[in-house]
Amino acid sequence: xxxxxxxxxxxxxxxxGALLYLAALxxxxxxxxxILNLGVEGMMAIGAVTGFMVALETNNPWIAFLAAIVxxxxxxxxxxxxxxxxxxxQVVSGLSLTILGVGLAAFLGKGAVGRPPGxxxxxxxxxxxxxxxxxxxxxxxxxxxxxxxxxxxVAVSLLLTHxxxxxxxxxxxxxxxxVDAAGxxxxxxxxxxxxxxxxxxxxxxxYLTLSLTPQWAEGLTAGRGWIAVxxxxxxxxxxxxxxxxxxxxxxLLALKTRLQTFGVxxxxxxxxxxxxxxxxxxxxxISIRARNRPSAAPAALGQxxxxxxx
Amino acid sequence: MTRLVLVRREQVLKGGQPxxxxxxxxxxxxxxxxxxxxxxxxxxxxxGRMVEASLGSPRAWSITLNRAVPLGLAGLAVAVAGxxxxxxxxxxxxxxxxxxxxxxxxRLGEGWASPLLITAMLVAAVVGGALLASGPAVARAQxxxxxxxxxxxxxxxxxxxxxxxxxxSWKDPESHGFPLAPMLPDxxxxxxxxxxxxxxxxxxxxxxxxxxxxxxxxxxxYELRVAGSSGATxxxxxxxxxxxxxxVLILSGGIAGLAGGIELSGNADRITEGISAGYGFAGIIVxxxxxxxxxxxxAVALLFGAVQVGGLSIQTMGVSSSxxxxxxxxxxFGAIGAGVFSRYAVRRVNNDKTSSES
Numbered sequence: 001x002x003x004x005x006x007x008x009x010x011x012x013x014x015x016x017g018a019l020l021y022l023a024a025l026x027x028x029x030x031x032x033x034x035i036l037n038l039g040v041e042g043m044m045a046i047g048a049v050t051g052f053m054v055a056l057e058t059n060n061p062w063i064a065f066l067a068a069i070v071x072x073x074x075x076x077x078x079x080x081x082x083x084x085x086x087x088x089x090q091v092v093s094g095l096s097l098t099i100l101g102v103g104l105a106a107f108l109g110k111g112a113v114g115r116p117p118g119x120x121x122x123x124x125x126x127x128x129x130x131x132x133x134x135x136x137x138x139x140x141x142x143x144x145x146x147x148x149x150x151x152x153x154v155a156v157s158l159l160l161t162h163x164x165x166x167x168x169x170x171x172x173x174x175x176x177x178x179v180d181a182a183g184x185x186x187x188x189x190x191x192x193x194x195x196x197x198x199x200x201x202x203x204x205x206x207y208l209t210l211s212l213t214p215q216w217a218e219g220l221t222a223g224r225g226w227i228a229v230x231x232x233x234x235x236x237x238x239x240x241x242x243x244x245x246x247x248x249x250x251x252l253l254a255l256k257t258r259l260q261t262f263g264v265x266x267x268x269x270x271x272x273x274x275x276x277x278x279x280x281x282x283x284x285x286i287s288i289r290a291r292n293r294p295s296a297a298p299a300a301l302g303q304x305x306x307x308x309x310x
Numbered sequence: 311m312t313r314l315v316l317v318r319r320e321q322v323l324k325g326g327q328p329x330x331x332x333x334x335x336x337x338x339x340x341x342x343x344x345x346x347x348x349x350x351x352x353x354x355x356x357x358g359r360m361v362e363a364s365l366g367s368p369r370a371w372s373i374t375l376n377r378a379v380p381l382g383l384a385g386l387a388v389a390v391a392g393x394x395x396x397x398x399x400x401x402x403x404x405x406x407x408x409x410x411x412x413x414x415x416x417r418l419g420e421g422w423a424s425p426l427l428i429t430a431m432l433v434a435a436v437v438g439g440a441l442l443a444s445g446p447a448v449a450r451a452q453x454x455x456x457x458x459x460x461x462x463x464x465x466x467x468x469x470x471x472x473x474x475x476x477x478x479s480w481k482d483p484e485s486h487g488f489p490l491a492p493m494l495p496d497x498x499x500x501x502x503x504x505x506x507x508x509x510x511x512x513x514x515x516x517x518x519x520x521x522x523x524x525x526x527x528x529x530x531x532y533e534l535r536v537a538g539s540s541g542a543t544x545x546x547x548x549x550x551x552x553x554x555x556x557x558v559l560i561l562s563g564g565i566a567g568l569a570g571g572i573e574l575s576g577n578a579d580r581i582t583e584g585i586s587a588g589y590g591f592a593g594i595i596v597x598x599x600x601x602x603x604x605x606x607x608x609a610v611a612l613l614f615g616a617v618q619v620g621g622l623s624i625q626t627m628g629v630s631s632s633x634x635x636x637x638x639x640x641x642x643f644g645a646i647g648a649g650v651f652s653r654y655a656v657r658r659v660n661n662d663k664t665s666s667e668s
Contacts, residue, residue: 038399038462078643087316087654088646091397091458092598095591096642103635107345110630223466233459269474276463280445287455297456306316 005261009254010138017243017250018142018149019207023228024235024242025149025156026200031232032160033193034173034300037079038094040201041225042101047072047205049105049112052216056118061210064119065145068206069199075101076198077191084190087304098225106218117214121145121207143211145203152200157239169193173298176305186305201225224253230279236286236296249275316654326652327601331610334599334645338637345636351629359627360620360634370619372505376577378608378615379514380405380586383569384593385600385607386518387439391457391562392602393525394538398559400446400461401566402590403468404439406583408570410472411438413480413491413581416498416574424497431498432513432571439567440560442468447559451552457559465590473583480581491580500576510572515608517565522604534558566590588635592618595642614638 023040030037037043047068055064079097082088124147126140160166171179172189180186204224209216227249234249235242252275256268286296339357346353364374384401391398398404411434419427442464449455475491482492500508525531537544537554544551573585596614600606621634 036458082643082646086647086650088650089598091399092594092642093646095399095594096639099588099591099595099635100639100643103632103639106632107349107630107636223469226462226466229459230463267474267478269470269477273467273470276466280460280463283455283459284449284453287449287453290454306318 005258007134007137009251009258009262010134011141012254012258013247013251014138014142014146015212015250016253017247018146019204019212020224020228020231020249020253021153021243021246022145022149022204022207023201023225024231024246025152025239026197026204027228028232028235028237028239028242029156029160029169029200030193030197031301032173032237032298033169033190034176034298034303034305035080035083035190035194036090036094036302037076037097037194037197038091038229039076039079039097039101040197040228041221041223042098042105043072043076043198043201044101044205044208044221044225044228045105046075046101047202048209048220049109049205049216050202051206052112052117052209052214053109055120055210056112056115059119061119061121064210065121065203065206068202070202072202072205073195073199076194076201079198080191080194083304084187084194087306090302090304102219102221109216109218112216113218115216117210119210120214121210143207145207145211148203152203153239153243160239170298172305173300176300176303177307180305180307186307190305201228204228227275230275233286233297234275234279234282236282237298238296248278313659314656315659316650317657319653319655327606327649330645330649330652331599331641333648334641334643335613337644337647338640341640342633342637345633346629349629351627356624356627356629356633359624360617363623364616364619369505372503372507374612374615374619375507375511376615377619378611379510379576380569380573380589381592381596381614381618382514382518382608382611383572384566384589385596385611386521386593386604387562387566387569388594388597389600389602389604389607390521390565391559392538392597394534394554394558396450396538396555396559396562397458398443398461398562398566399458399594400443400464400563400590401569401593402586402588403461403465404442404563404566405570405573405586405590406465406468406472407438407442407563408435408567409438409574409578409581409585410468410475410570411435411441411567412571412574413494416494417480419498420495422497424499424501427497428500428575431575432568435567435571435574436564437567439570440564442567443563444556444560447556447563450559451555469583472581472585476581476583482580491582493580494574494578498575500572508576510576513568513572517568518604518608521565525604566593592638595638599642599645617641 023044027040050071051064051068054067055061079093082093083090121143123141124144129140130136168179168184169189172186176186231242231245234245256271259268343353346356364370387401388398412431415431415434446457446460450457477489480491482490500510502508533549537549574581578585596610599610617634617637621631625631
């Protein structure tokens with residue numbers, strides 16, 4: 001194993017980690033408000049195609065990135081409309097959102113298949129910091145989206161634990177009627193959380209087509225939306241722990257394409273099962289522990305709230 | 311100041327669900343018209359072609375029926391679990407597991423007589439789906455692990471297991487390096503029924519009808535519904551929840567696995583990673599639209615089969631087949647939206663504390 005390949009692996013770990021973290025962070029906030037959204041895979045596809053298409057039109061990666069975030073937030077509100085307002089089953093609505101998102105992305109992006117990118121988000125140059133051996137390449141030569149993901153993680157963490165908005169958001173997912181009685185609108189909180197989840201999934205998708213693999217192809221998201229859902233559980237609904245999980249799962253994604261170069265005789269396909277198996281293992285541990293102490297999952301996750309039926 | 315709220319009706323509107331389904335269908339068609347116009351196609355010509363290709367001739371019907379088989383079985387799998395308040399989101403993976411087991415038996419049973427081989431393949435398929443579901447089933451029953459997530463995660467695991475087999479030990483030495491499993495022998499193919507339709511149609515209908523009878527006419531089915539509506543009631547009635555949860559989820563997985571076996575034996579030349587083509591996820595929508603009723607599952611599966619076959623046929627006219635995927639999702643969203651009004655009525659209320667608290 002050469003030094004260059006090791007640096008390459010770690011650098012890719014950070015890149016993939018950020019990709020997963022963005023989507024997982026959005027899902028975490030959504031779930032904290034009491035809404036399960038299994039549409040992450042579809043939302044990522046929408047973000048990816050929007051980012052790529054807008055970049056083709058405008059040649060401006062930042063407008064493309066922003067457009068992907070806004071478009072995916074609006075798309076996610078479809079889930080909000082059906083689950084929060086109309087009280088539809090969250091599992092069914094979320095899966096439909098995935099089916100719709102993947103189909104819509106394929107439909108919209110048909111003309112973009114195989115085309116060179118209109119613009120890419122160039123890596124940030126941190127000057128002397130980027131020249132530090134190892135650390136410079138791994139941490140200070142990344143796409144701006146990576147730093148955006150770090151900032152978003154810190155912001156969400158602070159918001160959830162130190163602000164009244166965060167308290168209300170967590171309340172909506174733990175005991176909606178209490179939050180309602182305190183004068184907050186559960187509907188507004190949950191809709192905002194769903195839209196935020198969409199925005200982050202959109203950012204993650206756009207990162208894919210504007211930085212990581214700057215091209216569009218059907219099925220580009222390749223199940224990473226499901227890993228993001230898994231990460232929320234793996235991280236026990238905490239932004240910090242989810243970040244650790246993101247680096248771990250990102251490392252597995254990065255390692256997958258590099259196993260051969262490291263001379264490891266293990267099928268990369270088998271390696272890619274690990275995030276899902278690890279998540280199941282964590283879920284079992286959480287469930288066993290939940291017998292003695294409160295579960296880590298928001299208590300009202302998946303439940304519709306109607307104030308007139310309180 | 312007044313605002314509009316949804317108030318639960320005392321009785322569910324009669325005929326509400328079929329009506330909601332129809333509204334969903336019309337809504338999806340309208341969305342389709344917009345999509346087709348935007349992309350510069352003639353919606354009438356496209357829809358005409360879709361209907362023609364899916365329902366316009368005995369041959370078209372046979373293709374639609376074949377397509378409805380995995381959709382109906384996956385839908386039934388979800389409905390079986392749903393009748394007890396459980397979510398099997400893993401039909402997609404269980405279909406793959408079923409197909410893998412069936413393909414494995416087809417490899418082992420070289421030279422067997424066709425009826426024996428096909429029977430063994432389908433039994434193995436049921437076992438495969440049931441095996442994949444057994445982990446989530448036991449985990450849910452014994453320690454309360456959320457079955458939605460475990461079954462969802464196992465979809466991805468099953469897909470990768472299949473990829474690993476196709477890229478590895480199952481790769482056909484004559485495929486010139488392509489990751490393809492060998493072609494199935496003729497003895498492993500389900501016999502035909504009419505035109506392109508195969509016997510899987512009869513098997514699927516039989517299984518759906520059988521479960522419909524068991525659910526509505528037997529004590530077992532009754533216990534299932536009791537356990538699904540209230541765990542406490544079930545315990546008072548002496549029903550073992552743990553055993554019920556385990557058997558129902560494993561049964562659900564077995565039904566989905568059967569879909570994989572039939573798909574391999576009836577439709578495919580060989581096992582590929584695309585053998586499920588999203589049937590598992592579509593099955594969840596089918597079950598939801600059918601309100602978890604077996605008879606409804608068969609009807610919705612047929613309609614979705616037609617939409618999918620129609621969607622594939624318009625590719626020759628330069629339209630992306632994703633149009634049919636989009637239509638299916640919109641049928642569901644439209645139906646959910648419309649369905650709300652069979653359970654809820656819109657009321658205008660004064661937005662001051664006293665009236666909204668009442």
